[in-house]
Amino acid sequence: MEKYCVNKETKDNPKGNHEVHKKGCHKWPENGEDLGxxxxxxxxxxxxxxxxxxxxxxxxxxxxxxxxx
Ligand SMILES: [Zn+2]
Structure with missing residues (x-):
């Protein structure tokens, strides 16, 4: 199992999406919402x-x- 979070902001995504990241990603947001x-x-x-x-x-x-x- 891996930890995931979602970016609360969309400014880093050209399509205006909230990006989901896996723990360890270099784009892991500091203030993302923990998904579990x-x-x-x-x-x-x-x-x-x-x-x-x-x-x-x-x-x-x-x-x-x-x-x-
Ligand atoms: Zn990522």
């Missing part, structure tokens, strides 16, 4: 959506399987 631990990025992205983040995308670096745009 998941076996893969798909669960983390779903958790972020459940928390109310409507536009969510996986980080291209640490969550390539969940990176859509």
């Amino acid at each position: 631990e998941f076996a893969d990025c798909h669960g983390a992205v779903q958790k972020a959506k459940d928390l109310g983040y409507s536009k969510v995308d996986g980080c291209v670096h640490c969550c390539p399987d969940c990176h859509n745009e």
